[in-house]
Amino acid sequence: xxxxAKPSKDNIKTYVPIGLFLVSLSFLDVxxxxxxxxxxxxxxxxxxxxxxxxxxxxxxxxxxxxxxxxVHSLDVLNKNINSNNFNALLTLFTIFIIIxxxxxxxxxxxxxANFVGNSKDDCTGDGACWVxxxxxxxxxxxxxxxxAEQWRINTAFLILFAVVGASFFVSEKLKxxxxxxxxxxxxxxxxKLISGGSFGLEYVESAAWGGLSLTFIISAFAILxxxxxxxxxxxxxxxxxxxxxxxxxxxxxxxxxxxxxTVLFMSxxxxxxxxxxxxxxxxxIRVLIAITLFEAAYMAEVxxxxxxxxxxxxxxxxxxxxxxxxRMNALIILPQALKLVIPGIANTLLALVKDTPLxxxxxxxxxxxxxxxxKTNPKWLGMAMEGYVFAGLVFWIICYAMSRYSQNLExxxxxxx
Amino acid sequence: xxxxxxxIENKKARDLIPQAITVLALLSVxxxxxxxxxxxMGNRGISFGFGFLxxxxxxxxxxxxxxxDGSHSYGRAFLVGLxxxxxxxxxxxxxxxxxxxxxGVSRLSDNYLIAKVAEWYVEIFRNIPLILxxxxxxxxxxxALPLPENGISFNDISFLTIKGWYxxxxxxxxxxxxxxxxIAAFIAIYFINSYATKQREQFGKQLPAxxxxxxxxxxxxxxxxxxxxxxxxxxxxxxxQLSSTVYTYEGxxxxxxxxxxxxLALSMYTATFIAENVRAGILGVGKGQKEAAASIGLNKxxxxxxxxxxxALRIIIPPTTNQYLNLTKxxxxxxxxxxxxxxxxxxxxxxxxxxxxxxxxxxxMLTYLTLSISISMFMNWYNKKMxxxxx
Numbered sequence: 001x002x003x004x005a006k007p008s009k010d011n012i013k014t015y016v017p018i019g020l021f022l023v024s025l026s027f028l029d030v031x032x033x034x035x036x037x038x039x040x041x042x043x044x045x046x047x048x049x050x051x052x053x054x055x056x057x058x059x060x061x062x063x064x065x066x067x068x069x070x071v072h073s074l075d076v077l078n079k080n081i082n083s084n085n086f087n088a089l090l091t092l093f094t095i096f097i098i099i100x101x102x103x104x105x106x107x108x109x110x111x112x113a114n115f116v117g118n119s120k121d122d123c124t125g126d127g128a129c130w131v132x133x134x135x136x137x138x139x140x141x142x143x144x145x146x147x148a149e150q151w152r153i154n155t156a157f158l159i160l161f162a163v164v165g166a167s168f169f170v171s172e173k174l175k176x177x178x179x180x181x182x183x184x185x186x187x188x189x190x191x192k193l194i195s196g197g198s199f200g201l202e203y204v205e206s207a208a209w210g211g212l213s214l215t216f217i218i219s220a221f222a223i224l225x226x227x228x229x230x231x232x233x234x235x236x237x238x239x240x241x242x243x244x245x246x247x248x249x250x251x252x253x254x255x256x257x258x259x260x261x262t263v264l265f266m267s268x269x270x271x272x273x274x275x276x277x278x279x280x281x282x283x284x285i286r287v288l289i290a291i292t293l294f295e296a297a298y299m300a301e302v303x304x305x306x307x308x309x310x311x312x313x314x315x316x317x318x319x320x321x322x323x324x325x326x327r328m329n330a331l332i333i334l335p336q337a338l339k340l341v342i343p344g345i346a347n348t349l350l351a352l353v354k355d356t357p358l359x360x361x362x363x364x365x366x367x368x369x370x371x372x373x374x375k376t377n378p379k380w381l382g383m384a385m386e387g388y389v390f391a392g393l394v395f396w397i398i399c400y401a402m403s404r405y406s407q408n409l410e411x412x413x414x415x416x417x
Numbered sequence: 418x419x420x421x422x423x424x425i426e427n428k429k430a431r432d433l434i435p436q437a438i439t440v441l442a443l444l445s446v447x448x449x450x451x452x453x454x455x456x457x458m459g460n461r462g463i464s465f466g467f468g469f470l471x472x473x474x475x476x477x478x479x480x481x482x483x484x485x486d487g488s489h490s491y492g493r494a495f496l497v498g499l500x501x502x503x504x505x506x507x508x509x510x511x512x513x514x515x516x517x518x519x520x521g522v523s524r525l526s527d528n529y530l531i532a533k534v535a536e537w538y539v540e541i542f543r544n545i546p547l548i549l550x551x552x553x554x555x556x557x558x559x560x561a562l563p564l565p566e567n568g569i570s571f572n573d574i575s576f577l578t579i580k581g582w583y584x585x586x587x588x589x590x591x592x593x594x595x596x597x598x599x600i601a602a603f604i605a606i607y608f609i610n611s612y613a614t615k616q617r618e619q620f621g622k623q624l625p626a627x628x629x630x631x632x633x634x635x636x637x638x639x640x641x642x643x644x645x646x647x648x649x650x651x652x653x654x655x656x657x658q659l660s661s662t663v664y665t666y667e668g669x670x671x672x673x674x675x676x677x678x679x680x681l682a683l684s685m686y687t688a689t690f691i692a693e694n695v696r697a698g699i700l701g702v703g704k705g706q707k708e709a710a711a712s713i714g715l716n717k718x719x720x721x722x723x724x725x726x727x728x729a730l731r732i733i734i735p736p737t738t739n740q741y742l743n744l745t746k747x748x749x750x751x752x753x754x755x756x757x758x759x760x761x762x763x764x765x766x767x768x769x770x771x772x773x774x775x776x777x778x779x780x781x782m783l784t785y786l787t788l789s790i791s792i793s794m795f796m797n798w799y800n801k802k803m804x805x806x807x808x
Contacts, residue, residue: 080529087528094530243436247443257789258782259746265764266782269774273457274450354546360753368549375556384556392545392553399544 007066015063016074022060026053027095034100054092061088120380132383133390136374140367140390143210149202153213156190187224191217206284207364212394215356215366218288222352225292227345230299235329237300238307248300255297260355263290268362287359295352302344306337339413346406350399367391454775461772467780469771470495476766478757480673491767498762499784505679505758506745512684513744517691517737524696535692543689548750550686555678555754565656566664576654580665582672583654595638595647602637606630675756679748687744691737698733699725731803738796742789749785759784 007015030053032038039049061082069075081091112127115134123129133140142150163186167178194217197203209217236248255263267290268283275281310333318328338345357368365373371387374380458465470492477487481497482504523535542550560579563569568578575584589595613626641647654669702725710724751758752765759781768777 080527083527087526087531090526090528090531094534241432241436243440247439253790254786257786259749259760259785261749261752261760262764262778262782262785265760266778269768270778273454273774276453277457277460350544357546357548358750360548368546368552372552384552384560385558388549388553388557392549395546395549396541396544399546400540403544 007063012066012069019060019063022056026057029053030096030099034103057092128386132380132386140370141211142213144208152193156193206282210365211370212367218356219353221288222291222295223349226296226299229296231303233300234303237304252297252300255294260294260358261361263294264361283362287362298348302341302348306341309340310337342410350402467776469773478762480757494767495763498759502748502758505748508680509683509744510741513687513691516688518695521692521695525699539689539692542685547686547747550682551678551750551754554681559674559678581674583666583669585651585653586670588650588652591647594641594645598638598641602634605633675754679751679756683744687740690740694733694736698729701732702728735800742792
């Protein structure tokens with residue numbers, strides 16, 4: 001008789017326990033190997049013991065692959081990770097790699113890492129030296145901004161977060177004033193607070209600004225300015241007036257065709273040549289203008305997508321009500337068009353935040369730049385890994401939160417229609 | 418009657434005024450900048466012109482695909498930088514496409530684990546700034562590699578060390594004949610495929626076009642090896658002791674760590690966007706299309722090849738070309754880790770030496786602009802060709 005019957009509902013009682021046992025045995029072997037450095041199957045020839053978990057797991061998965069077994073959890077398991085031989089192999093590989101990579105990661109990040117101390121000599125373990133991050137944390141956040149004045153940056157951001165947070169809870173009518181305050185008053189108030197020079201605040205030149213707070217400042221201002229410019233450029237590109245149309249097209253395509261780094265180079269070395277001798281525009285402002293114009297071109301293309309997607313009837317309806325060009329766009333067209341392209345707008349803003357580290361080319365140092373500075377400090381050589389892992393984590397949290405928020409916004413707005 | 422005429426003229430005037438204002442404003446800004454530039458350059462004693470491109474550059478470049486040293490001209494240095502940019506872009510595009518397609522398809526896998534891993538790959542690498550990834554690979558990961566004397570050896574053929582990756586060098590004899598044979602093979606494949614399509618469309622015959630093409634591609638170049646005197650030998654890198662503690666490899670080709678870091682970061686970052694395009698493309702083909710194809714008796718491979726892929730590619734290719742373009746532009750981040758691309762060599766070193774900011778930045782931007790515009794023109798042409806022709 002056939003000794004090895006195909007797994008089916010008839011032999012489920014014998015096959016499933018054996019299969020599950022083999023699968024768990026294979027996982028257990030890899031787990032013990034990875035975490036305790038013990039080789040359970042060490043008595044076997046080396047090559048065999050190396051592949052044994054894979055073989056055991058594969059046979060185990062084969063045995064439990066029973067269609068319509070009637071056991072709900074087994075069916076779910078088979079459907080999701082064990083639908084055929086190839087999938088079973090992929091599953092095994094994935095789980096093995098995950099199990100294998102956990103111990104070294106855990107060691108480096110936590111178990112062997114150093115948290116206590118305040119110099120490189122305190123880092124005795126094999127893992128990460130988080131002391132580096134701890135000691136330099138202030139610099140990573142505020143750049144070369146004087147320690148005694150850092151409360152000003154904190155206050156500015158606290159006000160920002162407080163106003164943004166409060167605006168979620170107030171009535172619609174008040175919300176309008178909150179937004180107006182944020183867009184028209186706060187930016188100038190905040191920048192005055194940070195730069196100082198009046199009201200008894202000590203003046204801090206922009207070359208000293210840096211760290212994560214600079215990333216936020218640049219992003220916030222660029223977002224603020226690039227949005228209206230982008231909308232105007234998009235309208236210009238769709239204008240029926242040829243001169244305006246072609247100037248807009250030329251402008252948009254010029255910025256979109258070159259990398260940001262060359263634009264920043266331009267703002268640093270070429271732009272001063274275009275100004276009257278002796279005029280000096282602050283480096284930070286030049287960079288801000290460069291990034292704003294660059295991102296505005298991308299924003300314009302996103303908004304144009306929304307404008308094109310609107311049916312012609314909307315324009316005609318607005319015109320038949322006797323609306324002029326600006327009223328039609330402001331009240332009818334743009335609100336609908338912008339709603340359509342929220343994902344695109346969010347992506348552009350995300351790209352803007354991710355582009356801010358590039359300001360290193362003009363000598364400004366935000367988070368990544370400060371890490372570059374810290375890791376070349378003679379007392380802290382060899383800390384590149386910790387620094388960039390930290391910076392990557394910080395940026396990842398910011399960008400991931402932004403993309404999540406935009407997805408939620410998109411969902412929220414799409415249900416309304 | 419008079420009123421109507423007045424209205425028309427009024428509209429013309431209304432159109433003219435904003436245009437005139439815009440053009441005038443733009444012109445005055447340009448003129449203002451140009452005058453200032455002239456005055457500034459006059460003060461510094463330099464005159465506008467591109468003659469400096471023929472002057473001796475007198476700086477070295479660490480990595481060059483064509484013959485170059487300090488005695489060559491700035492024009493030649495520009496070419497070296499451009500070629501290096503193209504090299505890293507091509508490598509990046511190649512690997513980004515492979516990783517992107519694999520990850521994109523994995524995201525749609527019915528294996529829950531694989532789909533999740535692919536999803537997290539995309540979420541992680543897309544949300545970290547590219548420049549940080551480049552820094553990570555260059556300053557953190559590749560610096561952890563061993564010194565030349567204990568380099569990681571792959572079968573003693575190639576060695577991975579902190580100074581770069583040493584791979585065997587290809588030494589061809591009669592390379593031209595080989596190249597011609599490959600071109601001939603591609604022409605043959607083109608005719609085979611069009612013949613197969615014709616047979617399929619006219620008579621409903623299925624020819625194994627793919628396997629025949631593959632055989633042609635292997636056989637024709639093989640013949641040149643056997644009968645036409647083409648041969649290929651390898652020059653392997655060999656460890657050599659320079660002094661008591663300093664070792665290096667001789668022979669072979671050295672791939673510098675800057676290039677590795679840049680290519681790794683560019684391809685892994687761009688792959689996340691390509692993966693999303695691939696996923697959207699495959700999801701974008703309606704279920705009805707597959708069912709219809711199955712109901713007329715096509716098998717699984719035929720459905721994929723004849724029904725799903727042509728439609729999915731129509732969705733995938735335009736945004737993916739855009740990503741290729743982005744990758745090429747992003748390769749300018751090379752300047753951050755001193756990979757000698759066009760920005761570092763030309764807008765960096767050459768500008769520093771000559772002080773000709775306007776000319777050099779213009780040339781650099783124009784180069785990228787030409788690249789972008791030619792690719793987008795190609796894209797528009799391709800889109801028109803591939804667009805569904807509705808009747």
